[in-house]
Amino acid sequence: MITVEDLRKEYDGFVAVDGSTFSVGRGEVFGVVGPNGAGKTTTLKTLAGLIEPTSGTVSVAGLAADDPEMRRNLGFLPEESPLYEEMTAHSYLEFFADLYDVPDDVADERITEALDRLDLEHRERRIGDMSKGMKRKVAIARSLVNDPDVLIYDEPASGLDPLTTNYIIEFTEQLAAQGKTIVFSAHNLYHVESICDRVIVMNHGEIIARGTLEEIRREHGSTEYHVYTDVELDASEPAGDDRHESVVGDMDAVEALRSQAAALGGSVVDIQTRDPSLEDIFLDIAGETPEQASEGERDRTVEAET
């Protein structure tokens, strides 16, 4: 559905995206993950035809990203959505449906359905008086007025309270189940873990890992074993109910803990495995946490500006 080949974007000599190649299949939920400044927004805006690449190609459903026909079949949710503060959600969405030449009756039905599904309360309020979460829901509804096959969402759940965040993530899942192709970016890796089929992990403009989460997990990061004993061990931490928790990285170490507990007259009462999170994986690949990478990005930007 989407093909990106050797995409590069420079801003006055500053390389924001450096040779990205990836493809997204029809009906897939594809995550673009990375810390601040990694190049996610630049990548997404290029997919949406809003930024012209310095070099490389982007095609959506066989059309070039700047083809007007492609733009009609795409819904873009910017990271910060400028909304018309004086309008109500409904009139604002009608206005956009009109821009896409959606017939009034179809638009009305589509808008009501989207706002119902998004559970937007107080929809007759002027947008300027709405909360951040409500505004984001209006922006998401806006991305749907033309009933596009492809949705490009830049940080759809960033900066929202956990309840609204979950709502938006679940809604995105429903859109995928309906057959929409969705590309979305996130720096909070947790969101991606729950809904993406495949991801690319970006850092400093480059793709540093790609694949399904399982593939990436297999390749980077390792499973943790949380071993609970009824006696205190050398490196255990109290875990309530007279239990003690030790965290180790492989089964040999688990067996060593079992022997240690037995030597002290105790035993292992529970073992839980924990897969590495994408945060752990990022640290493994990039050698820094996403937060450290963001800091570095700021430094790099300052250097580039001076």
Ligand SMILES: Nc1ncnc2c1ncn2[C@@H]1O[C@H](COP(=O)(O)OP(=O)(O)OP(=O)(O)O)[C@@H](O)[C@H]1O
């Ligand atoms: N118009 C621009 N002019 C100059 N530099 C830019 C411009 N837009 C982005 N950049 C720089 O390009 C790099 C990538 O930015 P981009 O917005 O794509 O990253 P991001 O991963 O989306 O980050 P964030 O999560 O903070 O939005 C950053 O260092 C940014 O400062």
